[in-house]
Amino acid sequence: MLDRELIRNHPDVVRAGIARKRLSAPVDEFLEVDLKRRQIQTELQDKQAEMNRISKSIGMLMGQGKKDEAEVAKLQTKDLKEAIAAGEAQQRELDFALREIELQFPNLPHESVPDGKDEDENVLVRTWGEKPKFDHEPLAHWDIADKLGLLDLPRGAKITGSGFVLYTGMGARLQRALFTFMIDHQTTRNGYYEIYPPYLVNRASLIGTGNLPKFEEDLYKVDDDLYLVPTAEVPVTNIYRDEILKGEDLTIKLAAYSGCFRREAGAAGKDTRGVLRIHQFDKVEMVKFTKPEESYAELEMLVQDAESVLKTLGLHYRIIELCTGDLGSKGAKCYDVELWSPGVGRYLEISSCSNFEAYQSRRANIRFRRAQGEKPEFVHILNGSGLACPRLFSAVLETFYQPDGSIVVPEALRPYVGTDRITA
RNA sequence: GGAGAGGUCGCAUAGUGGUCUAGUGCGCCGCACUCGAAAUGCGGUGAGGCGCAAGUCUCCGUGAGUUCGAAUCUCACCCUCUCCGCCA
Structure with missing residues (x-):
């Protein structure tokens, strides 16, 4: 959601920003309904004021025992x-219509975001580490997992369906080690406050983060109008929905481990082997609530917090800044962390760190007050993965696979895995 | 799932059809008194919308209804608490 005043007073600025994203928004429709709504509201208020005056006078006349005069007033x-009644009905309708229109607006890109039409025009920011060298052709994680009995993909598909993975034995252990290590890392080393959220959320929460109404087809829905969380971002961001925070409490840094559930509609066939794109996965998510003037500095630190996991594990990665055309609907600015996957032979996105500015806070009505007596302002909200498990799992397998068929466990994971080497 | 109680301005409470422009206490802010503080006194203290402004409208869990008029009455729903049942 954008500032109504901005759309009203500077529609050209809004149009230009959305055009930079190669997206569209019903700007004209907004302007039309907004104007109409304000006209109706002004007329309605005059009538309500008149009605209030008369009703009040009836009360006074009754009190004075002037029944006849009261009847005349009635x-x-x-x-x-x-x-x-007619005006109220009309205004309700227009309020609803305006809200629907408003929810369709994408966020505007920050001025620093490079212009570009799609992912080919994203910008490399920095690289850490190097591609590991192998004497042999590096194996893909699905082959390694097969040799060591870490995954049972056919049975996962049998139990649930394609895209649902059964981790087995040391594979299950490694998976559990990864997210336990990461939530520990973000809370004890990077200063995040730990949250363990519900896995089912209501519509209002999904509207707050911007997943609804536009992206319903990406979500699993259950009865009672509840949805499985596509990321812990949704429940964690909504912790403060409809609340006013104290300025002195900002920046708030939260980290949560959760399962994530995505239908991946429209993504069939792309990067689907092994655990590259699955419907249920584990992830540690970081969410920050900041003052507007601090959000871009916080974004840089957020990326570093995501990176620090990979540095600690010794995995080669690069940081990409998304261009306007690849930024998506919600973000004002976004960095992707891409992890090198030797067996797949590509960099794979493992974290997206975004500043949403006030886009989500307007939708979820999350504000803060700088000092007592001051007007509430919308917070800026940021989030990023820290990190997603499946691709990290696959990179660990592919990067640390040894010629003898074993996997050397990175030092930081050893206390969690319980061994320094995974063997057949 | 069943029975009961309850949801009012940060907190606690009052208000059961008409000066409610929601009272009071606590908390908080300002001022006075004080060397300073405490105590005391006085004043102020929710959110949102429309309007250039004066101002005006909406919000007492949410939504609908009755009424000239609803925090107050009716209905539905949501949430919390207590007890019972079931259960990891």
Whole structure:
């Protein structure tokens, strides 16, 4: 959601920003309904004020025992009452329509975001480490997992369906070690406060983060109008929905481990082997609530917090800044962390660190007050993965696979895995 | 799932059809008194919308209804608590 005043007073600025993203938004429709709504509201308020005056006078006349005069006053309200009922109905309709229109607006890109039409025009920011060298052709994680009995993909598909993975034995252990290590890392080393959220959320929460109403087809829905979380971002961001925070408490840094559930509609066939794109996966998510003037500095630190996991594990990665065309609907600025996957032979996105500015906080109505007596302002909200497990799992397998068929466990993971080497 | 109680301005409470422009206490802010503080006194203290402004409208869990008028009455739903049942 954008600032209404901005759309109203500078529609050209809004149009230009959205055009930079190669997206569209119903700007004209907004302007039309917004204007109409304000006209109706002004007219309605005059009538309500008149009605309030008359009702009050009836109360006073009754109190003075002037029943006849009160009856006369009552007659005056008949037409007004009908007009108000009609006006209220019309305004409700327009409020609803405007809200629907408003929710369709994408966020505007920050001015620093490079212009570009798609992912080919993203910008390499930095690289850490090097591609590991192998004497042999590096194996893909699905082959390694097969040799060591770490995954049972056919049975995962049998139990649930394609895209649902059964981790087995040391594979299950490694998976559990990864997210336990990461949540420990973000809370004890990087200063995040730990959250363990519900896995089912209501519509209001998904609207707050911007997943609804536009991206319903990406979500699993259950009965009672609840949805499985596509990321812990949704429940964690909504912790403060409809609240006013104290300025002195910002920046708030939260980290949560959760399962994530995505239908991946429209992504069939792309990067689907092994655990590259699955419907259920584990992830540690970081969410920050900041003052507007601090959000871009916080974004840089957020990326570093995501990176620090990979540095600690000794995995080669690079940081990409998304161009306007690849930024997506919600973000104002976004960095992707891409992890080198030797067996797949590509860099794979493992974290997206975004500044949403006030886009989510307007939708979720999350504000802060700088000092007592001051007007509440919208916070800036940021989030990033820290990190997603499946691709990290696959990179660990592919990077640390040894000629003898074993996997050397990175030092930081050993206390969690319980061994320094995974063997057949 | 069943029975009961309850949801009011940060907190606690009052208000059961008409000066409610929601009272009071606590907390908080300002001022006075004080060397300073405490105590005391006085004043102020929710959110949102429309409007250039004066101002005005909306919000007492949410939504609908009755009424000239609803925090107050009716209905539905949501949430919390207590007890019972079931259960990891």
